[in-house]
Amino acid sequence: MKRRITLQDIALDLNLTPATVSRALNNHPEISDKTKKMVEETATRLDYNRNKIASSLRSGKTHVIGVLIPTAEPAFFGSVIHGITNIANSSGYDVIIYQSNEMYEYEVKGIKAFMSARVDGILASISKETIDCSHFINAKRNGIPVVLFDRVNNDLDIPSVTVDDYQGGFIATEHLIEQGYKRIAHVSGPQHIKAFYDRLKGYRGALQANGIRFDASLVYAGDISIEAGKAAVENFLKLPVRPDAIFAVEDFAALGVIKQLKARGIKMPEEMGVFGFCNDLFSEHITPGLSTIDQQTVLMGQEAVKMIFHIIDNNNGMYQPSKVVLDPLPVIRESSLRVST
Amino acid sequence: MKRRITLQDIALDLNLTPATVSRALNNHPEISDKTKKMVEETATRLDYNRNKIASSLRSGKTHVIGVLIPTAEPAFFGSVIHGITNIANSSGYDVIIYQSNEMYEYEVKGIKAFMSARVDGILASISKETIDCSHFINAKRNGIPVVLFDRVNNDLDIPSVTVDDYQGGFIATEHLIEQGYKRIAHVSGPQHIKAFYDRLKGYRGALQANGIRFDASLVYAGDISIEAGKAAVENFLKLPVRPDAIFAVEDFAALGVIKQLKARGIKMPEEMGVFGFCNDLFSEHITPGLSTIDQQTVLMGQEAVKMIFHIIDNNNGMYQPSKVVLDPLPVIRESSLRVST
């Protein structure tokens, strides 16, 4: 392995000092164009490659963003990462990924790793287990700005990018009502996660706005999993009066609902309407096509990076936490579309 | 923002020198247990957090792995990342992600960024455009080991983790033959990518092994996209004698095939058998369920990290590039399963 070329090497080659070479490469205004050109030429000739580590140590900026997600497995977070890294990379930032695997312990470890790596900013989506959020507060106290996306905490003074979950739940439920469904059930998710809490609220809001009495037995305390959806169906079918539509808190849960309804020979959308939330990649391609709420995942990632860049650039102390709320986009497919009332 | 705690702070607090504190925290054998305990206590008390940057600069090791993928959008790469980061993180490594967006230019930029970040190793899956691979050679020359996964180059002396694509193509085709299909078509992908090239070869191999003459008109030069699958179907239906089964090089292409066959009212698997490759998340949930080859994505990621760690640990020059080839696992679903011949 050949020794790496340093600023020193370029400087010696041109009878300059490392400092000048550094400034030239950083396009410092006080360097003559002639020198800049010379330096750049020898840099490429010698195949120079800046040591980002040394640069970071000296400048105190790493140009690295840490992204903490529950898991990269479903398409959802892959899509957000897609949005994040493309913008970050084209702005000269590196992105490091850490997965909590939905566990509080790993989430805390991830933040520690980010602090140790001296990232310039953190984007995070909290795990299902997470209730105590002091690790985020701690990062902020250490001067690392944090932006939460999608899965945020209810009462945290941290900027965030989310979709309007209340509105999404409202739209989904109201759509089912408009399609003539009378008894609409809901498969909910863990309530300490604001997104899931808000979707339930949106569901209730739509019922109320349309003069339908809320019936607690029509809410199944589920989760974002296929199994939860299946279990919810079994639960609903045992009721004295079964529902005629199900709004699931998330697409995988809705998928479970669909699978179980199929297994029971219940026709969608005729006998039972189904609505999801997320617009995961598969939703379009299953049968029946799943009606759902698009969360604009790529955009969500992009907005989150933009926000963190904004905070990084204005770190003169006074930054007021802002919340970006994206519009939930209804995507209507066969699972909820009755031809006529 | 409070100043970050350094080794110096701990040293002052305990009347020691930074050197001793450093050794204590690194569990150096020549430090007394008593001192180690003291140091660790004050470290946690002062909320010390090692500056990885300074450490990297000094030691020459960053404990960072760069992962270059075409795109994080489909579930496939998300799944690989899942496998990679979990092992890497639990081994104290950070993972930085870069997307080529299937473009050669960005791929080269990504490798440059990794070199600049002084990553200890690179895992990469090459873009569709990539033909010249000198950027990988260059990284190796600079002492950064490279392991390719899934999308590798034909004639490169670089260790890699792939699935046995020939075998996969063979199994898929032979399965269709066993199901009684007589005219089996193939939607192929860009041939400079070894994986796609091998799948075509496996297809031909299975035909030959079963005494079926290869017919060039039954191979559609496609791509890994829904559109390619749809176009392939249109192409095949125009033939004088249409095929009765289609093996697509990848699941999205197969999805396009299924969609177009549905649009044309052609029944699967009765009139046309369909087989994919990848076992993407959606394949199980569409109708009909897509028969496909599972690539063991999570395992692939894990094997890739393990291999790069192995190389990093034995960087005493002599490491012979090895190729790990995973078994392709057939997953048979409705799209190719005729009840009887």
Add this chain to the structure above:
DNA sequence: CTGTTAGCGCGTTCAG
């Protein structure tokens, strides 16, 4: 416009 000096925080010599 360029050179000089110094130091970011750590780990690794070499002493003792």
Add this chain to the structure above:
DNA sequence: CTGAACGCGCTAACAG
């Protein structure tokens, strides 16, 4: 078992 001194490669401050 611990301390003293140095340097990884770069950039910021101050000269000139």
